Amino acid sequence: MAGLERVNRELFPLRDISSVVQLFTDEVEKSSEPDLALLSIVGGAVENSLTCHRSPVMKDAPVETDDDSGGEFEIEYHIVDALYSQFRSIILGSVDLSAYGDSKYATRELVKKVSDVIWNSLSRSYYKDRAHLQSIYSYLTGNKLDCFGVALAVVAGCQVLGFNDVHLALSEDHAWVVFGENGGETAEVTWHGKGNEDKRGQPIGTSVGSLSWLYVNGQPVICDRYMEVTALVSSINPSFNMTTDIKEVADFQQQLMWMLYDRGYLQRYPMALGNLGDLEEINPTSGRPHCSDLFSQAVDASRKFYNNQHVYPYTYQGGYYFRQKMYKEALGSWANAADVLREYNYSRDDEELYKELMDIANELIPHVMKAVGSGIDAHSILKDPECFAHLLRLYDGICQWEEGSVTPVLHIGWAKPLVNTIAKFDASVRAQLVIDLQDDLDEEHSSEKEDKNSSRSGTADSGNMEKTEEPSKVGDNLNNNNYTKALESDSAQS
Numbered sequence: 286m287a288g289l290e291r292v293n294r295e296l297f298p299l300r301d302i303s304s305v306v307q308l309f310t311d312e313v314e315k316s317s318e319p320d321l322a323l324l325s326i327v328g329g330a331v332e333n334s335l336t337c338h339r340s341p342v343m344k345d346a347p348v349e350t351d352d353d354s355g356g357e358f359e360i361e362y363h364i365v366d367a368l369y370s371q372f373r374s375i376i377l378g379s380v381d382l383s384a385y386g387d388s389k390y391a392t393r394e395l396v397k398k399v400s401d402v403i404w405n406s407l408s409r410s411y412y413k414d415r416a417h418l419q420s421i422y423s424y425l426t427g428n429k430l431d432c433f434g435v436a437l438a439v440v441a442g443c444q445v446l447g448f449n450d451v452h453l454a455l456s457e458d459h460a461w462v463v464f465g466e467n468g469g470e471t472a473e474v475t476w477h478g479k480g481n482e483d484k485r486g487q488p489i490g491t492s493v494g495s496l497s498w499l500y501v502n503g504q505p506v507i508c509d510r511y512m513e514v515t516a517l518v519s520s521i522n523p524s525f526n527m528t529t530d531i532k533e534v535a536d537f538q539q540q541l542m543w544m545l546y547d548r549g550y551l552q553r554y555p556m557a558l559g560n561l562g563d564l565e566e567i568n569p570t571s572g573r574p575h576c577s578d579l580f581s582q583a584v585d586a587s588r589k590f591y592n593n594q595h596v597y598p599y600t601y602q603g604g605y606y607f608r609q610k611m612y613k614e615a616l617g618s619w620a621n622a623a624d625v626l627r628e629y630n631y632s633r634d635d636e637e638l639y640k641e642l643m644d645i646a647n648e649l650i651p652h653v654m655k656a657v658g659s660g661i662d663a664h665s666i667l668k669d670p671e672c673f674a675h676l677l678r679l680y681d682g683i684c685q686w687e688e689g690s691v692t693p694v695l696h697i698g699w700a701k702p703l704v705n706t707i708a709k710f711d712a713s714v715r716a717q718l719v720i721d722l723q724d725d726l727d728e729e730h731s732s733e734k735e736d737k738n739s740s741r742s743g744t745a746d747s748g749n750m751e752k753t754e755e756p757s758k759v760g761d762n763l764n765n766n767n768y769t770k771a772l773e774s775d776s777a778q779s
């Protein structure tokens with residue numbers, strides 16, 4: 286039976302957040318699976334009505350709107366019913382099931398056909414990165430979807446057709462689907478990035494491209510229906526413009542996320558835990574875990590379920606520490622992010638992550654150096670060998686990301702902030718640098734650089750920092766004098 290008959294009509298018209306939260310709660314608690322199309326339409330309608338005709342509140346100081354200017358919306362049952370029926374008839378009307386055999390499991394051809402139905406009904410040209418294009422509401426009312434939205438719509442379309450084996454697979458910057466008897470098949474269903482030919486219908490590459498971060502080394506978040514609801518809630522976007530959020534939408538999203546969190550649907554979803562952490566940092570919910578706990582839970586989830594192959598949990602956490610001026614902890618998180626990178630080869634598909642690391646290395650860390658350099662900073666970063674070690678581990682990780690990659694990562698734009706940053710550290714801290722050059726390291730340097738395609742054992746040794754007073758025993762192959770001279774001359778200039 287189509288989902289709508291069962292929805293509690295007394296909740297309509299939806300006029301406040303609690304009634305929408307109730308509708309989502311009813312959907313995830315009912316005996317059969319939650320209806321993705323219904324929830325994506327309702328969530329999109331709320332987001333759209335609050336962000337597209339609203340008097341905004343400032344992003345950094347969302348205030349309670351005493352009058353009802355900020356929080357009003359009214360979503361009629363007949364509107365949702367009409368949109369829901371429209372989506373069902375688009376899908377059911379375009380896919381002749383008899384052409385796809387009588388298997389209860391989806392086939393690649395069926396998945397590709399549903400992807401084509403969505404794909405071919407999108408507007409010819411629109412700004413793909415715009416906000417609020419992630420929901421089936423956007424698809425039905427504007428024929429526009431972003432990359433994630435297409436993938437979600439395909440999964441929702443397969444649910445309408447009764448193929449409950451088709452599920453969303455999520456990396457940190459891409460989405461695709463898994464399907465088949467034991468979910469062992471994969472298929473691209475949407476595009477990625479700009480100017481890349483889409484690979485819709487193809488299985489996820491096992492070629493060298495799959496060593497790129499884009500496919501997280503075979504560690505994507507594989508969703509069940511409940512995690513797909515979490516993904517659509519996580520993709521709710523409270524932005525009104527670049528500097529302003531609509532507080533009601535953030536509250537709406539936050540309450541839904543806690544409802545899903547309480548049922549365990551964020552447990553294996555690091556980015557959703559990170560998103561909830563961001564929401565809690567801005568507007569803490571009393572009686573709930575502190576945002577720093579959520580960022581830690583995201584890190585733990587990546588380590589526990591995804592072999593620590595996800596980078597974003599550490600950048601969520603590092604961003605939080607940075608905003609709290611906890612600079613040593615921030616450097617530690619960013620170094621941990623770089624440790625994940627070592628396993629990857631950088632490819633042109635990894636643009637988003639490259640921008641994230643550029644921002645950390647060339648904007649945030651120089652800001653940290655300025656912030657601690659000027660102030661009287663008792664436990665100053667610049668005198669702390671562990672901070673220096675974090676910094677070197679960060680850069681070493683980025684260098685190792687580049688090693689073995691067809692596309693270079695670092696360029697002079699990286700080197701200047703790096704040298705300035707290193708030079709800011711106390712000479713006494715730098716002199717403590719002890720790099721353990723394992724015996725085989727020399728052999729490794731002499732033989733061909735180990736190919737990342739072979740299984741790597743652990744992360745490369747990035748040396749360790751000891752708080753020793755002896756002069757540094759820097760390894761033979763580091764040209765100690767020139768290195769120190771370069772730093773001293775540079776620090777003399779800066």
Ligand SMILES: CC1(C)CN=C(N2CCN(c3ncnc4sc(CC(F)F)cc34)CC2)S1
Pocket residue numbers: 432433455456457458459460516519520556557560597600601604641
């Ligand atoms: C630490 C950051 C820079 C802050 N926000 C970050 N996000 C990363 C991407 N976000 C996400 N949050 C929940 N689920 C997903 S699935 C996905 C890939 C897309 F193609 F489907 C992205 C993403 C949310 C925001 S990473």
